[in-house]
Amino acid sequence: DRGHYRHFMQKEIHEQPEVIGRTLSRYVDVPNGQPVLPVGCNFADMDRLIIVACGTAAFAGRVAEYWFERYAGLPVKVDVASEFRYRKNAFMKGDAALFISQSGETADTLEAMRLCKAAGLKTLALVNVEHSTIAREADIVLPTLAGPEIGVASTKAFICQLVALAAMSVGAGIDRGKLDEANAAQLISELNAAPRHVADTLALQAEIEDIAHNISRGSMVIYIGRNAYFPLALEGALKLKEISYMFAEGYAGGELKHGPIALIDEDVSVIALVPDDEMLEKNRSSIRQVASRGAHVIVVADPGSAPKLSNEAEVLITAPATGTILTLLAQTVVVQLIAYHVALIKGTDVDQPRNLAKSVTVE
Numbered sequence: 001d002r003g004h005y006r007h008f009m010q011k012e013i014h015e016q017p018e019v020i021g022r023t024l025s026r027y028v029d030v031p032n033g034q035p036v037l038p039v040g041c042n043f044a045d046m047d048r049l050i051i052v053a054c055g056t057a058a059f060a061g062r063v064a065e066y067w068f069e070r071y072a073g074l075p076v077k078v079d080v081a082s083e084f085r086y087r088k089n090a091f092m093k094g095d096a097a098l099f100i101s102q103s104g105e106t107a108d109t110l111e112a113m114r115l116c117k118a119a120g121l122k123t124l125a126l127v128n129v130e131h132s133t134i135a136r137e138a139d140i141v142l143p144t145l146a147g148p149e150i151g152v153a154s155t156k157a158f159i160c161q162l163v164a165l166a167a168m169s170v171g172a173g174i175d176r177g178k179l180d181e182a183n184a185a186q187l188i189s190e191l192n193a194a195p196r197h198v199a200d201t202l203a204l205q206a207e208i209e210d211i212a213h214n215i216s217r218g219s220m221v222i223y224i225g226r227n228a229y230f231p232l233a234l235e236g237a238l239k240l241k242e243i244s245y246m247f248a249e250g251y252a253g254g255e256l257k258h259g260p261i262a263l264i265d266e267d268v269s270v271i272a273l274v275p276d277d278e279m280l281e282k283n284r285s286s287i288r289q290v291a292s293r294g295a296h297v298i299v300v301a302d303p304g305s306a307p308k309l310s311n312e313a314e315v316l317i318t319a320p321a322t323g324t325i326l327t328l329l330a331q332t333v334v335v336q337l338i339a340y341h342v343a344l345i346k347g348t349d350v351d352q353p354r355n356l357a358k359s360v361t362v363e
């Protein structure tokens, strides 16, 4: 039931504060501010975590790669399941494998998991559908509690995957002796604040609708980001092409000069995801590179980076959240809303985009 919402996707975007809270309750002991790892989920003994998934779920894995490295010093390899299952994987002693899937039925992800199991790896599955095949066959099931996702474009499942992965990376950091108590507590407090900040981000809708009109008049959209915002750029571009059918790509900011900048002209919108972090000056330079070539630049900032970038962008959207994890979650909502509003303007079938199915159970 869509309730008073026009689309399931819109409803699911708005459910995010609630489902983030529900998912967090599984991974965080809120009164004590401690991450809680599910039984058997032992990161201390792991030498490498292999993350395998498809589409949006794989982008959640690529965001988590930065987090596991940064907070837990854990080597991570991420692959899309359709490649992983057909390559000659060089496994190592101490490898464990994590599969991420909303439906728990994606054929390539399931086969990749079976292959790892057969190779003797411990298999963890982060799934939204509890009674799915992937959940049934995994050694350890890590639930996201997003509830049924009907819109073909994944939104609330993705953000719940991020939240669970963030909590796990903090737990892994503690287990592996890489995060001290104060740093862990800070990250956990960011996660606890996520429902409120995501709700505040939803209030940017009118602003984003305006921007969507400009974007929809252009020929294509290029998302750029660095660090964990690079996979978020990929996700922003995927969401946009899926439901609005506009051509969109995501690039690491530093890659522009290695080719993509040749695409830039006055018809291109560049959406730069720029938090107030150690990459800010690098991001500024990427923005200047595309602005000087005529691109219509939209900067998605946070309260720290916004004043530093106000002279760089034609349009600045400030996601109301600070902190490494929290800003990324807030910016996730911004890229979802951009895709949604561009699709509304284009008049596409938002919940059932052409050529796509919700669950890809065949190759």
Ligand code: F6R
Residues within 6 Å of the ligand: 054, 055, 056, 057, 058, 100, 101, 102, 103, 104, 105, 106, 109, 152, 153, 154, 155, 238, 239, 242, 358, 359, 360
């Ligand atoms: C994009 C989208 C897809 C899925 C992918 C994996 O919005 O929904 O890219 O993320 O098909 O599906 P699951 O997570 O069910 O394995």
